[in-house]
Amino acid sequence: MTDVDASAIELPAPANERGRSLLFSRWHLVLLPIAFVMVVPLVWMVVTSLQTLNETRHYPPTLVPSSLRFKNYTDVLRDTPFTRWFMNTLLVTLASVTGNLIFCSLAGYAFARIRFFGRRVVFVLILATLMVPFQVTIIPTFLIVRQLGMIDTLGALIVPNLAGAFGIFMLRQFFLTLPIELEEAARIDGASRLGVLLKIVLPLSGPALATLAVITFLWTWNDFFWPLITIYSANNMTLQLGLATFQGAHQTNTNLLMAANVMSVLPMLLVFFVAQRFFIRGIATTGLKG
């Protein structure tokens, strides 16, 4: 993308016109410092995760560790329920992603294509909930979850996140852009409403579904506040909550915390790499006239 941008935008020619051209696009002069600012904390995290506790306390900070201490990682895995937290988080996240994909598709499609009484009103109401900050709904949500008997269980983390107004809105908007003739053709060909959704609409919605999946994944994986309120037992903690327990009142094992952090970031990197190719381009309109 940056290459395209760079060639599309005409920057003023440099003052010294001696044919001395840079080996890279001038945009990189802007991008490089930004990239530097973004990367440093990550590098620092990885470096710290390989240091001894004493090295982490050194000032000015050492960016090159004297030795690579992979023992930090095994220590984390041995001394804390890290694996348990990781599996909890994975379960909660996958359940939320799956739930969002299923329920937001169904609701989004209904709002996009099915005419029913009160469609506009209900849709506007759902949109309106996007404007209500989470802090406002915490207490009612908590009370509902307690009624369901799910406090201090993973259910408390999954059930309220199975569908979201944002996902419904996003998928509705995407479904509206699909050519309606495809759906009409499928209906005449004999597909039911659900058949049209499953066999025509969803296969053409790859980019939108991937986007929703990634957003939901990140949101759920990184959520700290809601688990903090609803989960008490160490066994049911998610990663974000578990990592917080590394910080004691008197002493923090920074090197171990960073090792745990590195491990908790890996799945997100993986998701980004896998999802990337879905974002490239939709193919939804290629079956129409040329």
Added chain:
Amino acid sequence: MAEVTLDHVSKRFQEVDAVDDLSLTIADGEFLILVGPSGCGKTTALRLIAGLEKGTAGTIRIGDRIVNDVTPRDRDIAMVFQNYALYPHMSVYKNLAFGLKERKTPKPEIERRVREVGEMLGLKDLMKRRPAQLSGGQRQRVAMGRALVREPSAFLMDEPLSNLDAKLRVQMRAELKRLHQRLGITTIYVTHDQVEAMTLGDRIVVMANGKVQQIGRPQDVYGSPANLFVAGFIGSPPMNLIRASVMDGYVQAGTLRLPAPPGTATGEVALGFRPEDLQLVEDGPSFELVVDVVEPLGNLVVVHGSTEGTQVESGAEEEEELPMVVGGARASVTAVFAPELEPAPGVSLRVSVAPERVLFFDLRTGAAIRSSR
């Protein structure tokens, strides 16, 4: 195969009558054309038959079944869309097989039918391709094929050729006619192209503003249009329409004076004649045509010019309420001559038209005045 009947069918969109009291019987095996300018309700009529729209009034029958409340899938019809609506994520084979699969056709039967249709339409070597990898003409064939494999009781086609280039369109037009002659399936075909309407249809239905203007065999609609709108819409170049007055058994339009058909009331009428009915004459009842633009087509030459008189607009060009009289001292006239004659612009020709080739229309209602000849 089946007869399709529309009985006083209407469809209202908020304030607009898209289809207004349409009654029509399409015989078993007939090729019926719905033709008209854009917005005339022809596509809506087709969608009503398909079940993609719900009518506001009237009944629709396919075969001997009333289908008003039957879903599109259970109406046993197949539709070809203007933009083909091929499923972009499926191969040609899967596109063709989709309708059969959805109807739980046994697999060997699906394979047999898809292969058969593929051979009929020359798609054999394209079965594994996606729609994006096909040319416009190939996509059009796949769209046709998808309708054919279903072996429905009626085909509905919504301007299926309008996205093809001119040469391919002519080719596919003939192919369509051949297919219909071979299979004999009831076909309802929507177009705004009056050449397609004339060449393909057993009968054509001319529509304007949601209403039927005329139903008939192509040559009848061409030869004796029911009103000014049809006169102006069917035929290319369109019929010449000039204001004329009837008096003492004669019709006078500019300098042209012709005997009036018996029974014509005294007053103002619109006089119409086809461009190809104009002939060069030396004397006799005639008028002067001042040549403006000449279009040689090889097999004939189209001459645009003007003559003394007042133009009558048919409403076909403007989608206005008919009829419309346009003022001015000169009326434009189009003539079609043999290619040997290629007059220079500015030249004036003496032309006439045989009295039996002249049509008369009521200026107030636009309706044709039929003489008892």
